[in-house]
Amino acid sequence: MAEDPRVTALDEHYFKGLLTFDQFVLGGSLAACAYLAQTAHYGRVGWNSETLGLFPLLVMAVATWLGFKRVEITIHLLKSNARYLELCTQNPGRDFTDQYKVLKSIADRTGSIYDWRNRALLLGLTSYVLIRIACQYPIF
Structure with missing residues (x-):
């Protein structure tokens, strides 16, 4: 069964966009870390x-x-998916349910890492703003 080339092209554009966006967010979080490290006032722990x-x-x-x-797991997922598709086309009559379950678990892991990364970014930004506001008042 031949796959529609439009579907292949859309999948390719999706994965390129996904990796580009992940790399953009990674660069932004690295820049935020650099800014926070550069502007932090260090003192005694307490x-x-x-x-x-x-x-x-x-x-x-x-x-x-x-x-x-x-980014690392997404690249690994793309490589594993390519090997899975290659295996399915070379052995059309066989059942590869176990291999599919492994791919599904890797895909689920990328989703959970995506969620935790976004939560950490939100928590970092929110805590930065709240701490900067709290430091302006005579609490400390």
Whole structure:
């Protein structure tokens, strides 16, 4: 059975766009980490504004690491999917349910990493803003 070339072209554009967007978000989170590290005021660890200022930096570092993992796992998924399709075309009568389940688990993992990365980015940005506001008042 021949696949429609339009479907192949759409899939190719989708994956290129997905990787480009993930790389853009990764670059943005790296830039945010660099900004937070450069503008942070370092001091003694304790209940003070300097210590609270480290929290957004750590959260953004986690988001950056998750971004790297997302790109890595997406590339691995594309490679595994290509090998699976190659296996299916070379052996048309065989059942490859187990291999499909492995691909499905990798695809689910990319989705969960996507969710956690976005949560970490939101938490880092929100905590940065809230800590900057809280440091303006005589709480510390």
